[in-house]
Amino acid sequence: MEIQEIKQNLTLATILHHYGLKPDKNNRLQCPFHEDKTPSMQVYYKTHTAYCFSSNCKTHGKSLDVIDIVMHKENVTKHEAINKCVEMLRPLTPKGGIKTQPMKLTQSREQFLGNMFQYFKNAVHSSKPTQEYLQSRALDFKQIEVGYNAGQFHHGTRKEESLINQCVEYGLLIDKNIVGRTGEKAYNIFGKWSIVFPLKNRHEQVVSLYFRSILNEKESKHFYLKNRTGLYPNYPKKETRKLILTESIIDCASLLQITEIIQKTLDTELVEVLACYGTNGLNEEIQNAILDLKELEEIIFAFDNDEAGNEAVKKYANQLRITNGKLRISTVELPSKDINETLQLHEPEIFTELLEKRKFVFLSNDTLLGKISEIEDLDNINPIEGENIRELQVKSQKPSTAIDFLKAKDLLKRLGIEIGKAGIVGEENSRLLLFLIIVSYLNKHPIHGIVQGSSGSGKTHIISRIADLMPSEDVLRFTRITESSLYNWGEFDLFQKIIIIEDLDGLKEDALYALRELISNQFLSSSVSIKDKKGNNKSAKKEVKGQFSSLSATTKGETYEDNMSRSFLIAVDESKEQTQRIISHQNRRNAGEIDPKAQQKAVQFIQQMVRCLKYYEVINPYATRLELPEKVHKVRRLNEMYQAVIKQVTFLNQHQRQLTKENQLITQIEDIEQATEVLFESIVLKVDELDGSLRQFFERLKKYVKNTDTPFTQREIRQELNISKTQLQRFINSLLELEYIKYKGGFSNKGLKYVVDYWDNHQKLRTEIKGFLIKQIEQLKNEKKN
Missing domain, CATH: 3.40.1360.10 (Dna Topoisomerase Vi A Subunit; Chain: A, domain 2)
Known part of the structure; x- marks a missing residue:
């Protein structure tokens, strides 16, 4: 037998398996030829060689082929190593390989199936479709024991009567008394075109095989040899805990x-x-x-x-x-x-x-x-009985602190403080509302938010920072979404996820339509063309299920808020006071007065707190007693959102709420009160026909001009309020269109003059709405006392 024939047919994987050597994910292992605490031997499957980089190894400086490895491992001569390799090749060799001696019928089931599996395992290295299939299933054939049955194990030089008889005996071939075109007996092949896994007995011997078809996805997916026995991957160690x-x-x-x-x-x-x-x-x-x-x-x-x-x-x-x-x-x-x-x-x-x-x-x-x-x-x-099974703590300090935090009173207030520590300055109610919106991804009916503000107002920053408070593996961030991309996700890729869209204005209508359907119905269905096994095009149905919460940033909030159900419109605070708070925070950070580690610690703490939350259905017994002011626009939609935020507050307070026998959380009046406080600004926006940025600009404009008789030009307002020309032009055009201001003379080349035409009392309206909601809650409290 020629050395070249041995090297062509005996793979490195076979040798490593024979000696129980398992490389890590980087194809490295601890060298078996010297004392090695860290992996120093590199395995090269393509060339079927290995190389030890340690200078302490007797093989250092030499590339080892399969014969060399056997020689050093067995501590024998090269001639003896060659004979050992020949023994390893029997009774099965790849197609076109060396001719071996007939397999004896006296081989035990364990010996025969062990040899067969080794053959199947070698076949993976030469089958690219098998490797691609395994890769699609996130399986690495270099890390696990897996083979491939191409249905060729009884052909060519391996076509021996003893082999065929044992294949029939153990079920790898099925004799149906069929005669082929050549006049020879033909057999059905068990588990053809399947990946193969070994089932082992207590002695680590292969006693059965499991096959999984890589072609037929609808029928006959799984195959076990007859008289199945053994465990996968093996019998667990006796010291297993x-x-x-x-x-x-x-x-x-x-x-x-x-x-x-x-x-x-x-x-x-x-x-x-x-x-x-x-x-x-x-x-x-x-x-x-x-x-x-x-x-x-x-x-x-x-x-x-x-x-x-x-x-x-x-x-x-x-x-x-x-x-x-x-x-x-x-x-x-x-x-x-x-x-x-x-x-x-x-x-x-x-x-x-x-x-x-x-x-x-x-x-x-x-x-x-x-x-x-x-x-x-x-x-x-100790055993715990009754319906109030509460959450106990693990030894880890962080979960313990997180659970205690969730159990303590005034959760929303303390959560607001923690969010501030995480680096979000000001925006106290808005950041709490955004947190309630984004954490709804854990529930069956998530809610969504659109943050509206002028350019440079920090709307993208706030949604990004809120997203940082969630477990990172659940957050998907997009700067842009193309027209058909949402249709191409896997069926459950968007299940219990958070989607962050940094610029909603950049989405085209088709992308907005797909996003709207996912938000409204949590489902997308499309007809696509695929190729069948023969390469022919055919139609197929593709589905995407989208149970996710989302936050988006835009300069045109009302446009999208009208276009999407279940979306809250939240305005960024663009006041001078908020600007000063942000500048002060930036200066303190640059001066080293703010510890970035403390911010990161707060982020990780909130992430751990979110991981401690568990989904419950929420029942609000006060739902029929809650009303919204008559002045609210789109009251039907807002009412649904109001109820959704109340449920979210109850959900967040789950460690302080009792469970029904059906494992449901019960809303308390305290939850309604907290939800109303957090949602108040969004409710006011629903009443107001001006969007958030425009309302803030108009209030600042009224404060500057003081009365309806005072004319103003765009130049003086731009300089006084420090607003860009483009942004101011948009505000002026919107106020003119809504008849809040009007022309009062001037010339286009010297500056047009305007005056405030409609001086609304926004603060009075806010007070009336808040009074209405508080009175409603106080009435519920009084009824509960009585």
Whole structure:
């Protein structure tokens, strides 16, 4: 046998697997030929070579091929290493390879399937479509054990009677007494064109195989060999303390790629991941393997986010508790359909948050539902009964502080202070309203905000800073949205997300239409053209589900506010006082008086607080008693928004509110009072026919001219109020159109003169509206006392 033939057929992956050497994600591993604390050996799969960069290694300076690795690993001569490589190649070799000796029928199931899986595993390296499929599923074949069945394992030089007989015996070939065109017997191939995963026994031997088709997405997705046995990826270690159970093998393989993240999150290296075989697949073998784990403390279910998955968790949680009453059992709430889809759509670090927020199904001998981040001391917790199950604390200091913060009184006032510490100056009510709007992404019916202000007023800054207070993995920021881009997102890409649009004015009508549909109906549907397997074009339906909250910035608030339902219009404070506050803050920051670390700490604290919030349905028993002033424009829409903000305040106060038997939060009069205070400016804008920027300009103009008889020119107003010519022209044109001011003479080349024609009493109107709302709340309080 020629050395070149060996190198052509024996892959580096086969050698590494044979010796139990697993490179990291950068294809590096600790060198097996010297004491190595940090990975110093680089693996090159393309050339099937490896190189150790450590000067302490006996192989340093030499590129190692597969024969060299065997020689050094076995500490034998090169001739003996070549013979060892030949043995590894039997009984299966790639198509066109060397001819090997017949496979003996005396091979055990474990030996045969182990060799077959190694062949399937080698096939991945030479199949680009398989690699592309794995990549589309966020699976890295260099990190996990996976193979590919191209259906060629019994052809060519491998077409031997002994091989075929064992393939038939173990189910890889199905004999249907078919004679092919050549007159020879033909077979159906089990699991053809599928990726392959090994199921192993207690001794790490392959005893069965699982196949997942990469072509047929609608039918026959999953295949198991007959007489299925074994576990994936293997039997958990006996010292395992935490065990994660997934619904499928692919979900399990997804988690195996991020074991470092899981171990760090769960604060233990004694974590194992184990696959069930569907919602009814926690079989006797898996249960017996769990019973053997004497050190096991907790089982974490990571089943699919659907009704079948939830029911399976309930069933198996009770079943496992019967066998071990000391087990803690929890479940992970996924943002997507399953573990694999979550990994496709998010960064791996999302599992840190998901594991921290996992819910307990059982803590003690009683049932308890709650987030893992709410448990303080799991070893000394007492059973809790009744409907007021409240949130306990984890050992981590930040979650504990966040929960205490949410439990304490005057939450909105204290939250406003924390937002100020995070770097948002002034705008006390506006920033609280924006926070309530943006955090609504956690609920089934999110709300939306449009921040309106003149150019340079800081509208983009405030929505960006508010977005910084949310978990970063949930925020999508856009400077521009093209006409068809929203239709091209994945079905659940916009589910429980936050969308920040820095300039709403730059969106074209088609993009605005798609955004409006997502905001109003949480759904987009489009007919698209796709290619079938034969390359022919055909029509298909594409859907995007959009449960998200959003904040947008614009200079033309009323235009978009009319065009979108469920959107609040919020005006940026453009007063001189606010300008002075911002300048003072900037000066203090440049002088080093403001600690940027303190700001970042406040941001992280609020993010942690948001992570401690849990979705509840909110019931407002006072909803039928609340009215809005008759002077309000578009009262139907505003009433819905008013009720939505009340629900958001109740939601934020969830740690201070009781739950009904149906697990619903009940609104208190205090929530209505707080919501009214926060929403007041937005209600006033609804009454006013001037938008926010225009109203602020008009009030400043009235303060300057003092009465209706005083004429003014654009030049003197521009200089007095420090407004740009373009901005002032827009204000003047709008006030002329609405008949708030009128011409009073002058010439276009020397300056036109204007006077205020309609001197409205805006402050009186504000007082009347506030009085109306406060009187309504006081009446509710009095009725409650009586």
